[in-house]
Amino acid sequence: MEVEILYRPAYSLAVIRLAGHEEVRVEAGSMVSMSQDVAIQTQATGGLLKSLARSTLGGESFFQNTFRAPAEGGEITVAPALPGDLAVLEVQGGPLLVQSGSFVAAEGGLQIDTTWGGARAFFGAQGLIMLRVSGEGKLVVSAYGAIHAKDLAAGEVYTVDTGHLVAFGADMGFKVRPVGRMKSLFLSGEGLVVDLTGPGKALLQTRSVDAFLSWLLPKLPARRD
Template sequence: MDHEVTSRPSFALLTVSLDRGEAVRAEAGAMVSHDPGVDIETNATGGFLKSLRRAVGGESFFQNTFTATEGGDVQFAPPLPGDIEHLELRGETVYVQSGSYLAGDANLDVDTDFGGARTFLGGEGLFLLRVAGDGPLFVSSYGAIEAIDLDDRDSFVVDTGHVVAFEETADFTVRRVGGLRSTLTSGEGLVCEFTGSGTVWLQSRSQDAFLSWLIPKLPTRSSSSST
């Protein structure tokens, strides 16, 4: 399975070239195009992506599996402007923020890690996926992606809204920034403190921060109807 990422870092586009019999699994809505020699199968998921959101908010989720019958290309793109990073797993495990999962080898085991998801469930809407096995994994970001090597640090603190993925070898704890008053006045919410070894991948922009900036500027229904 070959791949190429173009138009990076702001509007990255992933092209996966499949030989006959190879398959790639992607989040619904991520496909841009595919060759005629590639079949698509859509399945509803239970414990896969966004299962917690589905349980809490009534959302449904489907995944698409693209299998090459004759060989061909499939193109994917994330919903937000940003970059795409390729992680090659060789019996390893990484945790991915659910919104950053784009696509991966169909043989990868992708499931919600409920322990981690409960830890992050604090109003910032960050749910973790546990991805394990052998094969390529593609994660996306809002903004640019930066890899941080924990081996060079005693600890590393990052806002949860900027977490893309991290290796299983990294230990983490989630806490609020200061007390309740400082949380409300600083504009910050939850942070994740990483220790141990491995790599943490960050995104340079936060969806939550963007929504916090955008929503107050949207016209209300009453003001829209009066104009």
């Protein structure tokens, strides 16, 4: 599978080129276009219970689409719902933790898990949970805004608002805690941050959906009955 990112950073589009009979799993609603004879299979990937967990806990759609290329290969283009950038991550040598809303597409050899032990640490952050992506292959993730990469040295601690978190290495230390007043209108009085501990790399998004909503909603006209 080869991936090319076009039109970055504001309105990025991922062009995924598949060899014969290769498969890619795509978040429901992210497909933009595809070449002729690419087959689509919509299923509750990983079994019913795991898919329910993914839908309820991870913020992902209940169903994901698997696209399979014909013998001569094929192409599919994908894009996220929000404006911003896309990144292609090579998963190898260790799993990644990916913010549920940032998942766009995964090569067939990758496994996506919402039931790993640390998942509960992210409950309460406006539906935020980290998907554990393991195996080997390419992973396409999205960001609201641009993607900012931060490399941490061994033992270095870096604090990130959970609304700006995209992905980080699963072997990095992390601790979720409340801080200050809420950015999100949907949190009970406090915002949440995560303290990341290196070594490793974290990907952040330069805009927050919660912060945007807190700016937008007060400006909307009042509902009339």
